[in-house]
Amino acid sequence: MYKELAPEDKLLIDAATKVIEKNFQEPRHTVGAAVLCGSGNIYAAVNVESCGYGPCAEPIAIGMAISNGERIFNKIVAISKPTKGYVVLSPCGNCRQLLVDYAPNLEVILPHNGQVLKASIKDILPDSYNNF
Ligand SMILES: [Zn+2]
Structure with a gap:
């Protein structure tokens, strides 16, 4: 269920890091996320x-x-x-619910047992509600 990161996953982590590095303002903006789309484009935003x-x-x-x-949407990280x-x-x-609704095949980069790995959104939200 959990997989090792590939070298290109670093680009997504870098995009999320850069957006929060640039816009950090406690307590309003403390997290950055980046999503890799099917087009190959990456979009990064803060909370x-x-x-x-x-x-x-x-x-x-x-x-x-x-x-x-x-x-x-192929992959996301925060x-x-x-x-x-x-x-x-x-x-x-x-x-997790929003991500499974919009991108049921999404991979999520996340911490697991002290490592940064990736997993399918369906694997980290089993038996999810689905009204779509
Ligand atoms: Zn959230």
């Missing part, structure tokens, strides 16, 4: 926190891609900027 709740970076990156005509360098984040439950 937008507000009082109590704000969209995560993943749905904003997906929305950016859709706004630019993309409909096929990066946070804590005090000690940048780290890969696991997508939250809300994002």
Whole structure:
């Protein structure tokens, strides 16, 4: 279920790292996400926190891609900027549902047992709700 990263996965991690590096503003923007589309284009976005709740970076990156005509999403990663360098984040439950709705064949780069690996969105959200 979990696979090792390929060398090209670093490009996606770099895109997510760069967008949060450039736009970090605690507490509003602390996570960056990057999505690789079927076209080969990468879209990167930050989260937008507000009082109590704000969209995560993943749905904003997906929305950016859709706004630019993309409909096929191959891979996604989210990066946070804590005090000690940048780290890969696991997508939250809300994002997992959104990702499986929009991209059932998506690969997600995420931390697992102390490593950064990748897995299918369906594998990390088994038996998901599906109304589409
Ligand atoms: Zn989320």
